[in-house]
């Protein structure tokens with residue numbers, strides 16, 4: 001089957017029980033898409049598919065053929081301002097949750113270029129961080145939004 005990931009088509013052989021997270025991480029080497037809970041509760045495995053954030057641990061890879069998928073690697077490669085903002089505001093401690101947060105935040109900014117604090121909290125409600133980095137994410141997302149609107153700096 002063909003998986004379209006970060007604009008590239010990958011022809012892969014998948015077993016019917018394999019999740020999208022497993023195929024991305026173990027077969028395509030896109031290890032930024034983490035599995036933590038494996039049951040749809042933490043958001044660590046979030047990718048964007050068809051323009052919406054989805055939990056890749058809850059999707060069978062066989063359901064995802066031909067559908068555009070964006071992972072944290074694609075977001076980083078595009079030099080998205082979220083990356084610099086996440087570093088600047090120290091949004092990670094252990095970092096395990098961070099790719100999922102970045103992907104969810106990118107999906108938010110794609111549909112809402114000027115999110116309020118409440119908009120951000122609502123969008124990120126499914127992303128859990130055991131290290132308690134939540135306040136930093138809000139600052140980083142608002143700063144990245146300002147950069148995308150042309151009103152902020154990357155410094």
Ligand code: FES
Nearest residue numbers: 036038042043057
């Ligand atoms: S690993 Fe998918 S939601 Fe936790």
Ligand code: FES
Nearest residue numbers: 093095129130131
């Ligand atoms: S930075 Fe450790 S779980 Fe979020």
